[in-house]
């Protein structure tokens with residue numbers, strides 16, 4: 161899936177004045193990250209973004225996704241994971257920094273332009289139209305190219321057979337897990353090269369959570385590069401080529417999924433029992 165040379169040799173502390181790496185550590189690793197980002201499909205450099213005037217949520221955030229990868233973004237509640245995803249999708253004003261797709265600057269482009277360029281975004285909540293049927297929800301996903309509906313519906317139904325079986329059912333009557341499939345299916349209707357998923361497993365039963373991770377892997381195997389934000393950090397890192405740990409709007413660590421999962425500092429701060437108490441604060 162990903163070129164093994166394209167991953168840093170060690171867990172790479174980056175960009176944090178917070179509880180993770182020191183500023184000196186992050187300065188030393190930022191250049192390495194930037195080099196690895198060359199030729200990336202999606203790339204964000206030194207993003208500063210926020211909602212309220214004078215309050216930055218993302219502080220010099222860096223990120224990249226290579227073609228074919230599945231990359232996870234984890235970190236405590238309030239770290240800025242959703243904000244990063246929304247910023248990549250042009251939903252938050254960017255104060256400085258850039259987002260590029262295949263080298264084209266897409267910073268702050270409107271959603272319909274980004275969708276046409278091949279980005280699909282699934283927000284964490286309110287991601288289906290409850291009063292519409294499954295089929296109508298999927299039609300909404302491809303209203304820009306209605307003639308392609310049948311072809312895309314066939315593709316999406318192969319990944320999520322339930323959507324074809326229950327196509328006439330109103331999305332509002334579905335379980336949380338089924339709705340998540342509708343939301344992901346809708347984003348896939350436009351044949352995106354990159355799918356952005358915000359906590360697809362949140363609020364689901366353990367069985368459905370596992371199902372979501374399996375589907376994400378299948379979507380990736382079908383040729384879609386995936387960026388997923390997840391609170392289920394361990395499970396996410398298990399399926400991801402690479403992961404980013406965000407903390408207080410900054411990069412804390414980035415590495416391959418397995419290396420992050422086994423990094424004592426990452427375990428202590430973000431995956432262990434301490435991580436639980438940090439999340440509650």
Ligand SMILES: Nc1ncnc2c1ncn2[C@@H]1O[C@H](COP(=O)(O)OP(=O)(O)O)[C@@H](O)[C@H]1O
Pocket residue numbers: 211212217235236237238239240241242243244
């Ligand atoms: N719409 C908003 N207006 C103002 N502040 C927001 C808004 N959404 C999120 N924030 C703030 O931005 C920070 C990061 O939030 P978010 O990106 O949702 O975190 P995460 O997804 O990592 O839990 C939090 O401090 C949160 O309170």
Ligand SMILES: [Mg+2]
Pocket residue numbers: 241242243284359
């Ligand atoms: Mg979030």
